[in-house]
Amino acid sequence: MAKVTISLDAELVVEVMVLAGVGNPQDAVELVVRDHIQRGHRTEARVAARDEVLREVDGKPRDIEG
Template sequence: MAEVKVSLDAELVVEVMVLAGVGNPQDAVELVVRDYIARGHRTEARAAERDDARREAGDRPQEPQG
């Protein structure tokens, strides 16, 4: 896998290390990035499920309640 080097503010990296509970700065940042990507995939899956449910329901608008 190709690698990319990125410069980050030291305080930001220390905060990530503390929150991730990791002693290595590179590992801590990698964990955060992987978590961000995983959350994005979960969000996409939930949105697709909602779209599928609407299609199956026939896209009928709800009647006003009141």
């Protein structure tokens, strides 16, 4: 996998290390980024499932009240 080097504020990285419980800055930031990506995928999956249910409801014939 290709690597990218970036500069971050030291206080930000230290806070990430504390919250992640990791002593290595690289590992801490990588964990946070991976968690963010996974959370996004879970959200997308929930939204897709909800949209599918709504499509099924909209696709059913409606009873006409008269």
